[in-house]
Amino acid sequence: MNRRILDQSSKLKDVLYEIRGSALAEADRLEADGHRVLKLNTGNPAIFGFEAPFQIVRDMIESVPNAHGYSDSRGILSARRAVVSRYEEVPGFPHVDPDDVCLGNGVSELITMTMQALLDEGDEVLIPAPDYPLWTAMTSLGGGKPVHYLCDATQGWEPDLDDIRSKVTPQTKAIVVINPNNPTGAVYSREVLEGIVQIARENSLLLLSDEIYDRILYDEATHIPLATLAPDLLCLTFNGLSKTYRVAGYRSGWLVITGPKAHAKGFLEGIQLLASTRLCPNVPAQFAVQAALSGVQSIEALIAPSGRLHEQRDAAWQGLESIPGVTCHKPEGALYAFPRLDPEVYDIHDDGKLVYDFLVAEHVLLVQGTGFNWPDPDHLRIVTLPEARVLTEAIERLGNFLSSYKQ
Numbered sequence: 336m337n338r339r340i341l342d343q344s345s346k347l348k349d350v351l352y353e354i355r356g357s358a359l360a361e362a363d364r365l366e367a368d369g370h371r372v373l374k375l376n377t378g379n380p381a382i383f384g385f386e387a388p389f390q391i392v393r394d395m396i397e398s399v400p401n402a403h404g405y406s407d408s409r410g411i412l413s414a415r416r417a418v419v420s421r422y423e424e425v426p427g428f429p430h431v432d433p434d435d436v437c438l439g440n441g442v443s444e445l446i447t448m449t450m451q452a453l454l455d456e457g458d459e460v461l462i463p464a465p466d467y468p469l470w471t472a473m474t475s476l477g478g479g480k481p482v483h484y485l486c487d488a489t490q491g492w493e494p495d496l497d498d499i500r501s502k503v504t505p506q507t508k509a510i511v512v513i514n515p516n517n518p519t520g521a522v523y524s525r526e527v528l529e530g531i532v533q534i535a536r537e538n539s540l541l542l543l544s545d546e547i548y549d550r551i552l553y554d555e556a557t558h559i560p561l562a563t564l565a566p567d568l569l570c571l572t573f574n575g576l577s578k579t580y581r582v583a584g585y586r587s588g589w590l591v592i593t594g595p596k597a598h599a600k601g602f603l604e605g606i607q608l609l610a611s612t613r614l615c616p617n618v619p620a621q622f623a624v625q626a627a628l629s630g631v632q633s634i635e636a637l638i639a640p641s642g643r644l645h646e647q648r649d650a651a652w653q654g655l656e657s658i659p660g661v662t663c664h665k666p667e668g669a670l671y672a673f674p675r676l677d678p679e680v681y682d683i684h685d686d687g688k689l690v691y692d693f694l695v696a697e698h699v700l701l702v703q704g705t706g707f708n709w710p711d712p713d714h715l716r717i718v719t720l721p722e723a724r725v726l727t728e729a730i731e732r733l734g735n736f737l738s739s740y741k742q
C-alpha cells in the first residue's frame with residue numbers, strides 16, 4: 336500500500352518555540368539515561384518548589400464535583416466578575432464589564448485566539464525583539480507578518496520609539512507590548528509607554544498588552560498598565576494565574592477589553608466565535624480565579640528584599656555580571672535574566688549550539704537569545720526560579736564553560 340507522506344502543514348513554517356525545542360528533547364534523553372538536569376528553560380514555578388497557594392487549591396478542589404459541565408464560552412460569571420473587581424482597584428484603569436472579559440486556558444490560548452481572529456494574509460504586527468516567542472509564532476500562524484521593533488539594552492531594554500515609528504506601515508494592525516518583559520526583566524517607564532500609545536493613536540493600531548508579570552516587581556519598580564494610558568484606544572490586556580499565583584499547570588488566564596469597541600465589532604465577534612468553538616476553558620481552573628483574585632494569595636513576601644524571588648534575582652544577576660565578557664541588565668520584574676555575551680570576547684556563531692553543548696557538558700538547560708527573536712547570537716535566557724545557591728552554581732558552570740569560547 337502506498338502511504339501518503341504526512342508532512343507538517345506549511346502554516347507552521349515560521350512557527351518557532353525554542354523554549355521547548357530540540358535542546359529540551361536532549362535534556363529529556365539525558366534524564367532518561369539517569370542524569371540530573373537543571374532545566375532553566377521555562378518559567379514554571381511549581382518545579383522549583385513553589386507551592387500552589389492553599390486557598391486556590393482548596394477552592395478548585397471544592398468546585399470539582401460541580402465543575403464537570405461546559406461553562407459559558409467566555410468563562411463563569413463569578414470569575415469574570417472577580418477579574419472586573421481586580422481592575423476596578425487599579426487607579427485609572429478604564430471601565431470593564433464582565434462581558435469585556437474572556438477567560439482562557441492560560442494566556443497562551445488567548446494569544447492564539449486573538450491573532451486568529453485579527454489577522455489576514457499580509458497584516459503586520461509590531462512585536463518586541465526580544466519577545467516572548469508565542470506572540471511571533473501566533474502572528475505567523477494567523478497569517479500575519481511579525482515585524483520586530485528593537486528594545487535597547489543600553490536603555491534598560493526599553494522599546495526604541497524611533498525604531499517602532501520607522502516600522503509602521505499601512506499594513507500594521509497592532510502593536511504588542513510585554514511589560515514586565517520576558518525575557519529581559521525590564522519594566523517600562525511611563526514616558527516610553529506613553530510614546531507607544533501615541534504611535535498607536537496616530538496610526539490607529541490595536542494595543543495588545545501582555546501583563547502576566549505585572550505583580551512580579553523588584554526594588555522600586557512600578558508597573559503601569561497600558562490601558563490606563565489609552566482609554567481612547569482599543570486595548571486588550573492579558574494576564575492570568577500562572578506566574579503571580581504559581582499555578583501554571585492549571586492553565587488559567589484572561590483577557591480584558593477596554594476602550595472604544597464600535598469600530599472593532601467584527602474582530603471582537605471573531606474572538607467570541609473562537610471562544611465558542613473551543614467550547615469553554617477548563618472549568619475547575621476557572622474556580623481558582625476568584626480565590627486568587629480575592630487578594631489572600633499575595634506574592635509580596637516572595638518579591639520583598641528578603642523574599643525568595645528577590646534573592647534569586649540578585650544571585651542570578653550578580654553571578655552573570657561576574658563572568659568576564661558577560662553583562663546583564665538587572666531585572667526589575669518577571670522571572671528571567673537575559674545576559675549578553677560580548678562578541679569581542681566570545682566567538683559564538685550559533686547560540687542554539689552553545690545551549691546544546693552546555694547542556695551536554697554541564698547538564699544545565701538554558702534558552703538561546705535567538706529563540707526570543709533577538710537578531711544576534713549573543714544572548715541567553717536564564718530562569719531565576721531555582722534557589723539562589725543552585726543558580727549561583729549553575730552560572731559558575733556557565734562561566735567556566737564559556738571560557739572555551741573566548742577569542
Ligand code: PLP
Nearest residue numbers: 378441442443467517575577588
Ligand atoms: N506571556 C508571557 C510573557 C509569558 O512569559 C508566558 C509564559 O511564560 C505566557 C504569556 C503564557 O502564560 P500562560 O501560562 O498563561 O499560558
